[in-house]
Amino acid sequence: MTLALYRVDDRLIHGQVVVGWGQPLNVSFIVLVDDEVRSSDWEQDLYRMGVPPSIEVRFASVDEAAQELAVWEADPRVGILLVGDIDTAVALAERAPQVRRFNIGGVHHRTGRTERLRFVYLTDDEARKLRALVARGVDVTAQDVPTARPIPIGEFT
Amino acid sequence: MSDLHGVIVSHAAVAQALVSAVTVITGIEGALTPVSNEGCGTEALAERLSQAVGAGPAVLFVDLPGGSCLTTSLRFAKRHADIAIVTGVNLAMLLDFVFHRNISPDEAARRAVDAGSKAIRVTAA
Numbered sequence: 001m002t003l004a005l006y007r008v009d010d011r012l013i014h015g016q017v018v019v020g021w022g023q024p025l026n027v028s029f030i031v032l033v034d035d036e037v038r039s040s041d042w043e044q045d046l047y048r049m050g051v052p053p054s055i056e057v058r059f060a061s062v063d064e065a066a067q068e069l070a071v072w073e074a075d076p077r078v079g080i081l082l083v084g085d086i087d088t089a090v091a092l093a094e095r096a097p098q099v100r101r102f103n104i105g106g107v108h109h110r111t112g113r114t115e116r117l118r119f120v121y122l123t124d125d126e127a128r129k130l131r132a133l134v135a136r137g138v139d140v141t142a143q144d145v146p147t148a149r150p151i152p153i154g155e156f157t
Numbered sequence: 158m159s160d161l162h163g164v165i166v167s168h169a170a171v172a173q174a175l176v177s178a179v180t181v182i183t184g185i186e187g188a189l190t191p192v193s194n195e196g197c198g199t200e201a202l203a204e205r206l207s208q209a210v211g212a213g214p215a216v217l218f219v220d221l222p223g224g225s226c227l228t229t230s231l232r233f234a235k236r237h238a239d240i241a242i243v244t245g246v247n248l249a250m251l252l253d254f255v256f257h258r259n260i261s262p263d264e265a266a267r268r269a270v271d272a273g274s275k276a277i278r279v280t281a282a
Binding site: 010011012013014015018042046047049050051092104106108109110118 | 168196197198199200201221222223224225228230231232235
């Protein structure tokens, strides 16, 4: 198999990812791509909690992820790649052109963002960056859980 | 020692429902504050939690032993003294807690684990 899901979720590893997606996809590993978490052992311990021992958790900076992506894609097991914000998704897609899709799973309210969907709030700049990703051939849809409909970019940017 | 405050941190409406159940059963109000992660990113949940805890010493009762409710609670506890965290919140531990709040957060957390664990069992048919 491969990386079955490239997800933008500001909660990073949490129930929807581990259980909601992890169970139906039969996920064996999660790659958390975040420069800040990569540099903090304490944060890494935090995100490991609540992940069952059957699922391996790896942490990578954006640069490391761009280098390792081919290895993860060639892994015979099923994995999920997670980033915490649109900027990290864009940075990864720029460094790793083999990134062909992103699931927007949770980008929540913050000053300057407006509601686009129940679980997606974006600044105008973030919406523009997502459209630019699509223009470069990356498939971007919003979907919080597997049972929901994948919402095309035109409906939320 | 003043009475401890309990904050329940959960997915969806679990926390609110537990607070209602404790009040219905005991008549005690104000000992517990619910916090839901509904619609929250990390920052918004941290803000909700901070407002719910206030100045106090407090025990945070978290629904699952991992995930956004726990990670937010652990980050909060790292920055504040007198906070204890218990995961796997259930009604039994909360019922015990509201009657035993004149102790330290750590003691209250140990009590909660004990009371909560004892309530989980397979009953005879």
